[in-house]
Amino acid sequence: MPAGSADAEAMRTVVGLARDLRAGRCTATALMSELLDRLERQRALIGAVAATDPETAMAEAEAADRRLRAGRARAMEGVPYTVKDWIDVAGLPVSGATRRDRGADGRRPVRDATAVARLRAEGAIVIAISTAMADNARYGHTRNPRDPSRAPGGSSSGGAALVAAGVAPLALGSDSGGSIRLPAAWCGVAGLKPTFGRVPLTGHFPRAGALEDGRTVIGPLAASVADLAAVLPLIAGPDGMDAGAPPVPLGDxxxxxxxxxxxxxxxxxxxxxxxxxxxxxxxxxxxxxxxxxxxxxxxxxxxxxxxxxxxxxxxxxxxxxxxxxxxxxxxxxxxxxxxxxxxxxxxxxxxxxxxxxxxxxxxxxxxxxxxxxxxxxxxxxxxxxxxxxxxxxxxxxxxxxxxxxxxxxxxxxxxxxx
CATH class of the missing domain: 3.90.1300.10 (Amidase signature (AS) domain)
Known part of the structure; x- marks a missing residue:
């Protein structure tokens, strides 16, 4: 195992990875470099990546290491994660999985979705925009890393596949009729569809919510249920912009x-x-x-x-x-x-x-x-x-x-x- 890297099991676990980073058992830069290499290898096999910005990801990992060394680590400092191509990430292309000829080409949000902004504020780093819809005219097929001849489920296909492939311990997805739960089940990872309104939908593209489709929620996919439980409090709660996200306390x-x-x-x-x-x-x-x-x-x-x-x-x-x-x-x-x-x-x-x-x-x-x-x-x-x-x-x-x-x-x- 390379010096400064995390072991394979910890890379699958948000809780374990955050612990190892804080304890100095791995560095954010070595981890990010290792996972970016893995991402490129898996990209050819399972096609789960819609977009990446390796330079920015590495720069953010270097900043995370500085905070870790200074003892100022936040809850998710240096932890990589992926974001579904329906959820805005500032500066990265987010198409809503639409075809290239339908107006979303070149769309780069100027601000993060609320859930992304909250994870960023806790030190998490976006390693990739993951594919949405397993069979998509924009970026082709996404395959199940457990068996590439099998379906990965959708529509949070890429996020589930990349967690299962060990590329990132966490994925941010969305679910209207099973789009977190089906890929989680078929790729062998854990997925949470929160209560409708628990996580603000601000920055979900195409727009979703009470006026458009009151079934849609943003939620996490991860290696374990403990990871889901750790991430939910970080992204939950009203943001003052989504009227469908009331201030209901979250239990333990x-x-x-x-x-x-x-x-x-x-x-x-x-x-x-x-x-x-x-x-x-x-x-x-x-x-x-x-x-x-x-x-x-x-x-x-x-x-x-x-x-x-x-x-x-x-x-x-x-x-x-x-x-x-x-x-x-x-x-x-x-x-x-x-x-x-x-x-x-x-x-x-x-x-x-x-x-x-x-x-x-x-x-x-x-x-x-x-x-x-x-x-x-x-x-x-x-x-x-x-x-x-x-x-x-x-x-x-x-x-x-x-x-x-x-x-x-x-x-x-x-x-x-x-």
Missing amino acids: PAAIEPRRLRVGLITTGDEPMTRAVKALAEAGAVITAERLPDVRDEALELTRRHWGRTSLTGAEHAGLLWDWDRFRRRMLAATAGIDVLVTPATEGPVPLWRESAEGDYQWLLPWSLTGAPVVAVPVGTQDGLPIAVQVIARPWEDHVALAAAGLIEAAHPPTGAL
């Missing part, structure tokens, strides 16, 4: 007692669920006997009927809001007696590249419609490919979802960098 996952957790299920049949339920039960959580309603078909139809169209009349938009609110209220009532709901993250194994389809999102869509916080957490592999579940809590109880997901992860620790 460490304060949740496992034996007080009531866990609801819709199905128990497949291998991911068997592993997750066993892990929660052995940790002391109460697995309730009642089965919750399976609303996958209803959520898929609601999504297809309204968001699958290019335009809506005023009456149709009003109907959408009515249908959506009725669905949300019914699901919140159905889960009132439990703390978390655990479901499969996806239906079946990671598909081959061209075999992914609308049905891949059927376990993901309902919880986008409710605005609830959801953690996608790996539970190991099956036939050599990642498998995962999702842990859903009530709105604004992100810490409860993280706590339960952490119990599952403890029984199925994340794998090291590839």
